[in-house]
Amino acid sequence: MLVLITYDVNTEDPAGRKRLRQIARQCVNYGQRVQNSVFECMLDTAQCKVLQAKLLSIMDPERDSLRFYYLGKRYENKIEHFGNQRSYQPEAPLIL
Amino acid sequence: MLVLITYDVNTEDPAGRKRLRQIARQCVNYGQRVQNSVFECMLDTAQCKVLQAKLLSIMDPERDSLRFYYLGKRYENKIEHFGNQRSYQPEAPLIL
Numbered sequence: 001m002l003v004l005i006t007y008d009v010n011t012e013d014p015a016g017r018k019r020l021r022q023i024a025r026q027c028v029n030y031g032q033r034v035q036n037s038v039f040e041c042m043l044d045t046a047q048c049k050v051l052q053a054k055l056l057s058i059m060d061p062e063r064d065s066l067r068f069y070y071l072g073k074r075y076e077n078k079i080e081h082f083g084n085q086r087s088y089q090p091e092a093p094l095i096l
Numbered sequence: 097m098l099v100l101i102t103y104d105v106n107t108e109d110p111a112g113r114k115r116l117r118q119i120a121r122q123c124v125n126y127g128q129r130v131q132n133s134v135f136e137c138m139l140d141t142a143q144c145k146v147l148q149a150k151l152l153s154i155m156d157p158e159r160d161s162l163r164f165y166y167l168g169k170r171y172e173n174k175i176e177h178f179g180n181q182r183s184y185q186p187e188a189p190l191i192l
Contacts, residue, residue, distance in 0.1 A: 004100070006102060006134045008132050038104070038134075059179055065181070067175065067176065069175055070174045071165065071174070077166075078166045078168075079163065081163050082151075082157065082161075083155055083156075083157040083158075083159075084157065
């Protein structure tokens with residue numbers, strides 16, 4: 001199923017930026033980063049529990065907000081995009 | 097139906113912050129701001145077209161990204177929240 005994950009964090013704070021990087025690193029294992037703090041992940045129920053546990057261990061529950069939207073299997077017609085389509089890359093450069 | 101609207105904009109840029117304020121002002125007419133740039137709006141098809149047109153007129157399509165997720169009428173079990181639940185208020189102070 002498609003799970004939309006939105007993560008709200010203060011990115012003016014270096015520690016917040018670091019948490020966002022860590023959240024992104026986990027999410028892109030299962031899907032793509034469609035906006036700076038929005039991720040679309042393909043997950044089965046077990047994977048979803050594992051990812052949720054990882055993200056909860058990274059986030060600061062006092063400061064950050066994390067939301068999951070379960071879009072199911074038939075999601076193609078449920079999404080519309082406008083504007084810039086730049087793809088977000090992992091922050092760390094790829095060294096070959 | 098519930099429509100989730102996510103808006104990606106560079107908020108380090110004053111013009112970007114202004115567009116986010118304008119986007120937020122339109123969205124909260126139909127629902128609530130659940131994260132800094134994530135809005136949950138209750139819209140029928142006609143309202144959705146009107147709001148979409150307004151948001152498209154505000155956004156900068158070269159720089160910003162705007163996504164709509166159509167969650168339908170039965171959305172209660174499709175959303176899960178963790179962490180901070182602060183409610184976002186309109187930026188302008190309310191003068192009585």
